[in-house]
Amino acid sequence: MATRRDVLRSGSLAAAAMALPLPAWARSFGSGSAAGASLGRRDLAPLVGNRLLAEAPDGRRVELLLVEVGDTPSARLARTSGRDDCFIAVFEGSEPGLGQGTYAVSSPATGEMQIFLVPAPGPDPDRSRVVATINRVVR
Numbered sequence: 001m002a003t004r005r006d007v008l009r010s011g012s013l014a015a016a017a018m019a020l021p022l023p024a025w026a027r028s029f030g031s032g033s034a035a036g037a038s039l040g041r042r043d044l045a046p047l048v049g050n051r052l053l054a055e056a057p058d059g060r061r062v063e064l065l066l067v068e069v070g071d072t073p074s075a076r077l078a079r080t081s082g083r084d085d086c087f088i089a090v091f092e093g094s095e096p097g098l099g100q101g102t103y104a105v106s107s108p109a110t111g112e113m114q115i116f117l118v119p120a121p122g123p124d125p126d127r128s129r130v131v132a133t134i135n136r137v138v139r
Helices: 004-019 041-047
Strands: 051-055 061-070 086-093 101-107 111-119 128-135
Touching: 041 061, 041 086, 051 086
Parallel strands: none
Antiparallel strands: 051 061, 051 101, 061 086, 086 128, 101 111, 111 128
């Protein structure tokens, strides 16, 4: 069982890590068609309506449909509307209950990229909906 001290230490370390600049390897999704550069909104937006293949860490392969690429909920307030480096990508899958985690997502257009996906409510309970929030804005 974690003690209060353990929780405070972990929180302090996480806060300190957030203040540090990202190393070059962490600024990129992966090595897709963008020749090692970070994939942005302009790379994913044309793929709306296309299917991508996601591989979970446990080896399970799931087909995902990219249904939306848009602004983050706080884009207007944060003044990041329309930016290539700050957006959300919404995917739907045929498997209900696709869990939160990092998936290797690939398509012929993008190559393979590591994306952290989070479950989100969707219109159809028989399909999973997951969202990737991309925010590489440095202020």
